[in-house]
Amino acid sequence: MTYCVGLRIDDGLVFMSDTRTNAGVDSISTFRKMHVWSEPGERVIVLLAAGNLATTQSVVSLLDERTKAISERTPTLLETPSMYQAARLVGNTLREVIASSAPEGQTAESYFNASFIVGGQIRGSEPRLFMIYPEGNFIEASDDTPFFQIGETKYGKPIIIRAYDRTMSFAETVKLLLVSFDSTLKSNLSVGLPIDLFFYEKDTLKPGLKKRIDRDDPYYRTISEGWSDALKNAFKSLPDFPE
Structure with missing residues (x-):
């Protein structure tokens, strides 16, 4: 299992993913x-x-x-005219891989399934964000649905829903996502550190900040410990059940 999030804010797109894979408790990579x-x-x-x-x-x-050995298979991710076409390309490639890997009769809901979040910006258009399902079809983020999660989503979703604001700064968004990831890490052993972070700033058309966050990262530890303390204090501040 894994946990990945792609999120839209006014300043651009923020991506975060864990790095753990496992085939049982004795096979973790x-x-x-x-x-x-x-x-x-x-x-x-x-x-x-x-x-x-x-x-x-x-x-x-x-x-x-x-993208490196261009043949009759065009366009590539570096040639698609729009992010919509890039999402289609990823979906088609996913279907291609599953069809070539699965035995006859095997479906996308099988052991071979996978899902993706793809986002970015191509010159001449706005930044866009898509979630691609195992069947290869996809949906696009909107003002009503400004973020996507894949993998182990249920533990980290509530904090994003409660605290997200499209006007958040990049720094505030990273704080939000780290709280979401920390909640997931503490609830599910199949999600683990280190965490990869990437920020794309709108209209720059160049890679932004890319960072790997591990267990010893001072900011991550501050967020993790601070969030735990804040939850305990919030719980204590609630009134007791009347007997």
């Missing part, structure tokens, strides 16, 4: 689930992956390989 393609001045595209590791790695490898 660290793999990067965040991938970035860019051409400065032209486009920045970010992909977050969750699901079967072999499937997600195959999809990412094919997308990356085709």
Whole structure:
């Protein structure tokens, strides 16, 4: 399992993902689930992956390989005319990988399933954010649904819903997402540190801040400990049940 979030704010797009994969409690590994393609001045595209590791790695490898060895398979992620077409390309590649991996009769709801968040900006259009389902179809973020989660979503969703504001600064958004991730980390062993962070600033058309946050990161520890203390204090401040 994993936990990944892509979120829209007025200043741009913020992405965060954990790095844990597991095939049982005795087989835990660290793999990067965040991938970035860019051409400065032209486009920045970010992909977050969750699901079967072999499937997600195959999809990412094919997308990356085709940007470097262009053949009859065009356009690539570095050539798509819009983010909508980039999302379609990721969905089609996912279907291709699942079809080639699964035995006859196997479906996307099988052991081979995977899902993705893809977002970014291409010159001439606004930043856009999509969630791609295991079947290869997708939906786009909007003002009503400004963020997407994939993987182990239920523990970290409530804090985002309660505290999100599209006018938040990048620093405030990172704080929000770290609280969401910390709640998930404490609730599910299949999600683990380190955490990858990426910020794309609207209209810059170049990669922004990219950072890996591990357990010893001073800011992460401050957020984790501060959130725990805040919850305890909030609980104590509530009135007791009247007997």
